[in-house]
Amino acid sequence: MVPSALTPMMDRGTARANLNGFAAHWSPRINEWKVSGKRHTEKSYAQQFWSDLLRCFGVIPERIDLFERDAARATTGRDGYIDLFWSGVVLGEAKSLGRDLDAAFDQALDYLSGGSIGQHEWPNLLVRKTMKPLSPVITEAVRGSQPTDGGHLIVEADEYEGVAADPVAAKYLRPFRMGRELVRGLDRWCLWMADDDFDPADIRCSAVLRERVAACRKFRETSRPSGDAYKLKDIPHLMRPNAKRPLVPYVGIPAVVSETRRYYTAAHFGPEVIVGNQVVHR
Structure with a gap:
């Protein structure tokens, strides 16, 4: 009997802690390698890296033959070696x-198409990093849109009635959603005072707008000069400009959800709903 390559069932919390x-x-x-310009790190560290990564998921690499699997390449017909292969x-x-x-x-696809690895041995999924x-x-x-406002342009549920009672401020109330909402x-x-209906005179006419915009200005002016908030100090009535707002x-x-959720919400x-920077949109 071949010993199992897996430890007993691992929960997500343990796997996450292991990955951290x-x-x-x-x-x-x-x-350190990047700073020093170190090269040829693949040959020196690949097997250790793969082994440490697999152990995060409860795999015991010593119990299976994982490294340097010989295989033919489709493009050349010559034999080569796959860095990591678990049938x-x-x-x-x-x-x-x-x-x-x-x-x-x-190169991975080249090995799979080379003829020496049967389709029954192929992985079920091919994962490739892409930003497109x-x-x-x-x-x-x-x-x-990122508020960067110290909370002064955001209206919480318990503040809504007071803001909505100001007829000028009420013109600019918009539903706002971060990931939590x-x-x-x-x-x-x-x-939200970034649309064509905004009148700068409204800030002077509304106590609510005047107080909140002044508070946002103070927050940004007293922020670290090299930070994003300080750079927005001259437009305290606006969130960070977002040319791609839908x-x-x-x-x-949502940019992040709990790992315990059964589906991704x-x-x-x-377009009247403004989403914050913890939400992506398409």
Whole structure:
């Protein structure tokens, strides 16, 4: 009997803690290599890196033959060696710092198509890092508007009635959603003075607007000069400018959700709903 490569079932919390430890161990080393210009890190550290990563998920690499699997390449017909191969589970190719990771992906496909690895041994999924949409017909998801206001342009549920009672301030009340409001279905609002209907004289005519804009100005003026808040001190009635704010109905997607959720929540919004920077939209 072949001993199992897996430890007893691991919960997500343990896996997350393991991954945090993995990152804490490897990140300083990788950063040091970048600074020193160290090269050829693939050959020196790949097996240790893969082993440490697999252990985060309860895999015991010593119990299975994982490294340097010989395989034919489709493009050349010659034999090569796959960095990490677990039949039917995972294939991994590593590259040294500064090398093109697309080459690693293409190399993995080249081995799978070479004929020496049967399709029954192929992994079920091929995972490749990309910062572009998977389909050319799907628009890129972009981040919502960042308040950077010290909370002075945001209207909480218990503040709504007081703000809405001011007829001038009420003109600028808009539904506002961060990830928490989207996921939990909560109400929150903001004072949005970035549209064509904004009249600068309204700030002087409204006690609510005057006080909140003045508080936002003070928050930004007293912030660290090198920070984003300070750079916005001359436009205290506005959130950080966002040229990609949607002007048509759109889908809002929280940037982060709890790992205990069974599905990833999203919501349809009209252009009158302002989403914050903890929500991406498309």
